[in-house]
Amino acid sequence: MDRRERAHLAYLHSMPEVGQQSLRLIKDKMGAFEPVFKASSRALYSLGLPNRTVLSILEHRHGNISAYFDELERKEIKICTIEEADYPAMLAEIFDPPYLFYYDGNIDLASRFCLAMVGSRAASYYGKKQAHTLAGQLADQGVVVVSGMARGIDTQAHRGALDAAGDTIAVLGSGLDIIYPAENNELYHTLRKKGLVISDFAPGTPPLAGNFPARNRIISGLSYGVLVVEARRKSGALITVDFALEQGREVFSIPGQLDSKNSEGTNQLLKDGAIFVTEYRDILQEYPQYFTAVKPSFAEQPSLFELDNNEVDVLKCMSHEPIHLDELVAKSTVSMGILSELLMRMELKGIIRCLPGNYYVKV
Structure with a gap:
């Protein structure tokens, strides 16, 4: 497709009521997009397009x-259509794949082995930690981590992969030039530079609530499987699971705390037959044709320190959720003076982490 035709395609898709199915219909019936701009109303109606379109x-x-197209190029927004070699084979095989998507970054990533990681926006510390760790370990094995750049689990999945010097793809529920949430501005630009950002919405499209199920369908469509890290019973992440099952993808889930609302969805998935995940190997072993030899992960560090009795006592008082220093004093059997020294020593060992406000958490 030459530049002129691509410009007409992009401009056509920017019009209200002209969606992916309309583009496919126009291409099938007219063979090109430029003729649409000169066709009579009778000719357009004869294509079978909806009246509003x-x-x-x-x-x-x-x-x-x-x-319009000059502006897209200035913003470094590129277009990939289903007729082009760069279009990901996994995405092309789903029911009603998007005719086009917009992207910036390394398009080759979308044709490698991709795994989706999704979960709650209002994630717990436990969920964020698992997302970051597993994403890093999987990326270290060559997996391309796919997520939606939302708050919480998505953000940690992207960051985990990047921190492991691995590859990751963000699929947006807005136009490629719209950063949402705004707090992920730095992450967004890092992904465009070091990974891949994709959207099947026209540039300028705001992140409307109705866009995200469509975004989730692309996330699962690009991927060989979907890992749900943490999700409430009615979490939007479970919509991605529904699409994954329709598309014939594997579904994985991490067990969560029994008394945590954030884990009700993931625990129910396990009851329903999702593959139980407690480490990254649980995922890779489902794809022996791609991962015949799993190398030790960068995140698997052997313990270099033994814990003394006082450290064991303090650790038993802690979990993967933050606990305040005052509560630790009340729960543990050591004095404040000894506890402060222990906490500093344990942090140096990498066993715990100090958070703002005198909160501590297991690592």
Whole structure:
């Protein structure tokens, strides 16, 4: 597809009511997109497009196509259509794949072995830690981690892969030029530079709630499997699971605390037959044709320190959720003076982590 035709395609998709199915129908019936801009209303209606789509095309097709496409290029927003070699084979095989998507970054990542990691936006410390650790370990084995750049689990999945010098893909529920959430501005730009960012929504599309199920379908569509790290019973992450099952993908889940609302969804998935995951090997062993020899992960560090009795006592008082120093004093059998020294020593050993506000958590 030459630049002129690509510009007409992009401008057409920017019009209200012109979605992926309309693009596919136009291409199938007319063979190209530029003729749409000169076709009569009778010809457009004869394509079988919805009335609202035809009316939108007739209203909006007289804009400055060249200027619009120049702006996309200035923003380094690229287009990949299903007819091109770079279009990911896994995505192409799902029901009704998007005719096009927009991207920036290394498009080759989408054709490698991808695994989706999803979960709660309001994630617990436990969930965030598991997401970051597992993403790093999987990325270290050559897995491309796919997620949605949302708060919580998604963010930690991307960061875990990047921190392991691995590869990761973000699929957005907005236009490629819209950063959501805004707090992930730095992550977004890092992903465009070191990974891949994808959206099947036209540039400028805001992150409307109705966009995210469609985004989730792309996340699972790119991936060989979906790992749910932490999710409430009615979490949006479970929509990704539904798509994964429809697409014939494996579903994995991490067990969570029995009394945690954030783990109700993941624990139910395990009851329903999701593959139980307590370490990254549990995932890789499901794909022996791709991972015949699993190397030791960068995150698997042998324990270099033995714990003394006081450290064991303190550790028993802690969990993967933050606990305040005052509560540790009340729960443990050591004095404040000794406890402060123990906590410092345990942090140096990498056993625990000190958080702002005198909170501590197991690592």
